[in-house]
Amino acid sequence: MPSLHGLTRLALLAAPIFLIAPEVHSQTNDAPTAAELAAEIKALKQDYETRIQNLEAQLEAITTQSAAPATPATGARGQSSAFNPAIGVILNAAVADFSAAPQEVSGFQLGHESQRGQEGLSLIETEFNFSANIDDKFFGSSTIGIHAEEDGSEAIELEEAYIQTLPGAGLPDGLRVKAGRAFWTLGYLNEHHPHADDFVDRPLPYRVFIDKSYNDNGLELAYVFPSEMYAEAGAGLFRGDDFPFGSSDTGRGVTSAYARLGNDIGTNQSFRVGAYVLNGSATPRSIAHGHGSSDAHGEEGHDDEEVHDDEDDADHDEEERIDTDVHDDDHDDEPEMAGDEEQEGHHDLLAEGVFTGDTTLYALDVRYTWAPTGNPRDQEVTLQGEYFWRAEDGVYSDDEGEMTAVDGTSSGWYLQGTYKFNPAWRIGFRYSRLNPLSSADMANHVYEVEHDPSTVSLMGDWTNSEFGRVRLQFSREALTSEVTDDQLYLQYIMSLGAHGAHTY
Amino acid sequence: MTWIAALAAPGMVQPSPAIAEVRIFACEPEWAALASDIGGDAVHVYAATHGRQDPHYIRARPSLIAQVRRADVLFCSGAGLEEGWLPVLLQRGARATIQPHQPGHLMASAHVRLLDPPSRVDRSLGHVHAEGNPHVQLLPANIGFLATELARRLTVIDPDNAETYRRRLSAFQDRWKDATAGWTGRTSQLEGMPVVAYHEAWTYLFAWTGIEQVAAIERLPGVPPTASHLQEVLELARTAGARAILRAPYEPSEGMEWLSDKAGIPIVELPFTVGGLEGVDDLFDLFDVTLTLLETVRDRH
Structure with missing residues (x-):
């Protein structure tokens, strides 16, 4: 009886009758005769009574043995990973059309990962995930992503490599610890993998404030309170090499804290709100690919992530990036970057320079969902918004020797909504906006950034199953005062293999 | 790690009392x-x-x-x-x-x-x-x-x-x-009755009662039906003389209504679980109501 492997003693007791039952009522044409059926029903009833008596006897035994071992058998089945480790692959690709050349973002320095994707056909990202329980106390997961770079190359990034305590590992209830590299708790989107996003690209605040995602090396504690309403708080300590930080002196220069509340409203609506802070310094800010001290996009070889610890490397990367921009100016439809500079009499140091100094990032997020029938798979409305506020105290400088001290705040936010009107189709809207540092925040009042970058996006997607989705998205980006970029994407996101349950 | 709990306690709405x-x-x-x-x-x-x-x-x-x-x-x-x-x-x-x-x-x-x-x-x-x-x-x-x-x-x-x-x-x-x-006695009258279901949600009920599922409206578990698949279901339902389309309360009705119309058989919503239909307030109701509804299907001409 190989199929009974792993069943409990109780199930073994039940086995004889149920081995017969499926045969009797199988959907084939050789249906049993009425007499056979009657016999089966009688047998079923008798067996059922015998089993109940057995179980009651067991119960009696348990209740009379006060020192009974508190470990009743629980079937080993029902566990999520049938393989060890669980392996999952996310395939995420698109065809894109852009009306303008790549733009910088007025008043904001972009990290390497948040530049616009490739035009035409591209593999946006391919993710490989391996995860499993390590033993009775720890869970481990690693994710390797291969991204398409704007210049046509590909980069491999170790996105996540973390361990996490399992409930029952000996920590107090509600407490969990995560260590390694992970998409840490910051706002709504950061802890989600991009394949779970509702739009092709991340909203503007994510691009300028955390270079799409904050996945530094570090550790995080989280605690869920034993309250009627959902309440969670946490704190973290991180290396400080990932944007908006970089080249950490101590290797533990960034701290974080957060709090979240959430609940249901009636039976079919729910919400969650959160507040977050992330604080550290940059010497200078890491704008190279991946993590501060790694050079994964050199011209010669981009697919080995070498780890250097000297700052020159990051600077070198920056030079390359600026050089590339200059070459791009030769393209036919290229708007004149130099022209901008002439008009304003200077270039945008905040966008093109490198920041060295202290950064504190605050974030607020809210998410609300409403499933009119209680079944989010059939119909659902989601509303989500995040507000980021960044205080910087330091110096922006570029390689031409221009520099300015800054002490002030910039901010950005987005608001989005999606509407699933049947199980396969959704539509969505998103608006993002940024407010750069003003001249009052700069020591020598160099210049005023007279443009608030913004993006409007509309999307519609088709979901064939929970593992496959195709999306059409239109975005209008006004990142500088000069150029409006109309972007059209047709994207697919498919997953194969193990795929963990999604968080709220 | 108790410091976390210590920090937590003052802020809580109710520091959970000894729960009986x-x-x-x-x-x-x-x-x-x-x-x-x-x-x-x-x-x-x-x-x-x-x-x-x-x-x-x-x-x-x-x-x-x-x-x-x-x-x-x-x-x-x-x-x-x-x-x-x-x-x-x-x-x-x-x-x-x-x-x-x-x-x-x-x-x-x-x-x-x-x-x-x-x-x-x-x-x-x-x-x-x-x-x-x-x-x-x-x-x-x-x-x-x-x-x-x-x-x-x-x-x-x-x-x-x-x-x-x-x-x-x-x-x-x-x-x-x-x-x-009592229920098991009633099932003998249902044995062999052909029906169409949306999902493989009734396997145990059918194993017990002997009701025969001749087709599923879902093309595959969790995958909605296509027009061509519905056509096949219609053929199967006609050939087998299906008596009804059984529906769990949460299942979509679109494909069912088309099929019901074409095959001339009713859609019968069964409770599936406690609270699935009005008046199904406990497990006894669940089986009583389910069997009663199935008997209605059987007795329909």
Whole structure:
């Protein structure tokens, strides 16, 4: 009886009758005769009574043995990973059309990962995930992503490599610890993998404030309170090499804290709100690919992530990036970057320079969902918004020797909504906006950034199953005062293999 | 690690008082009903889903995490039915005593014989549950086994009330045995009746009653029907002389209405679980109403 492997003693007791039952009522044409059926029903009833008596006897035994071992058998089945480790692959690709050349973002320095994707056909990202329980106390997961770079190359990034305590590992209830590299708790989107996003690209605040995602090396504690309403708080300590930080002196220069509340409203609506802070310094800010001290996009070889610890490397990367921009100016439809500079009499140091100094990032997020029938798979409305506020105290400088001290705040936010009107189709809207540092925040009042970058996006997607989705998205980006970029994407996101349950 | 708890205490709305009740988190309404029957006043039962929700697709909402955080017993179907949400609740709620292999972790599917384990698991076959069909509640014997198992767990977790659980179990089993005998007698009249279903949700009910499912409207488990598949279902329904299209409360009606129209057979909504239809308030109602509705189908000309 190989199929009974792993069943409990109780199930073994039940086995004889149920081995017969499926045969009797199988959907084939050789249906049993009425007499056979009657016999089966009688047998079923008798067996059922015998089993109940057995179980009651067991119960009696348990209740009379006060020192009974508190470990009743629980079937080993029902566990999520049938393989060890669980392996999952996310395939995420698109065809894109852009009306303008790549733009910088007025008043904001972009990290390497948040530049616009490739035009035409591209593999946006391919993710490989391996995860499993390590033993009775720890869970481990690693994710390797291969991204398409704007210049046509590909980069491999170790996105996540973390361990996490399992409930029952000996920590107090509600407490969990995560260590390694992970998409840490910051706002709504950061802890989600991009394949779970509702739009092709991340909203503007994510691009300028955390270079799409904050996945530094570090550790995080989280605690869920034993309250009627959902309440969670946490704190973290991180290396400080990932944007908006970089080249950490101590290797533990960034701290974080957060709090979240959430609940249901009636039976079919729910919400969650959160507040977050992330604080550290940059010497200078890491704008190279991946993590501060790694050079994964050199011209010669981009697919080995070498780890250097000297700052020159990051600077070198920056030079390359600026050089590339200059070459791009030769393209036919290229708007004149130099022209901008002439008009304003200077270039945008905040966008093109490198920041060295202290950064504190605050974030607020809210998410609300409403499933009119209680079944989010059939119909659902989601509303989500995040507000980021960044205080910087330091110096922006570029390689031409221009520099300015800054002490002030910039901010950005987005608001989005999606509407699933049947199980396969959704539509969505998103608006993002940024407010750069003003001249009052700069020591020598160099210049005023007279443009608030913004993006409007509309999307519609088709979901064939929970593992496959195709999306059409239109975005209008006004990142500088000069150029409006109309972007059209047709994207697919498919997953194969193990795929963990999604968080709220 | 106690400093975290120390920090936490002052801010809390209620620093949880000594809870006399055992808190049971039931993933589906049928297990919530059974838990109330067995636990009575000694337990507090929270149902994570209501009777018109599809338990396959539930969001791991913050409110559910908060409930799991404080639960003493987790009572679910298992066999992958809740795989899209329960793992998140268990991990975030981080409650040690309801994790797998603990007395507080009760999965119905681990205590009954699962029907239809697939010979092959491949996503091109749709959302297949590798261990077998997890919708085990529509077989009276399964309810009986789970009643006893739950009582067993409760006596381990809450020995002070062991006598209560034993007494309530015994009373429940007496009623359930009598009721089951009556229902089983009624099933002989249903044996062989051909029907169409939307999803493989009735496997245990059909195994017990002998009702024959001639086709499923879903193309594959979890995959909505296409026009050509519906055409095939129509042919199968006509050939086999299907008497009705059976529908669980949460299942979509679009394909069903077309089929009902073409084949000239009614759509019959069965409760599927406690609270699935008006007036189905406990497990006894569930089987009474289900059989009554099926008898209506049989008697229709």
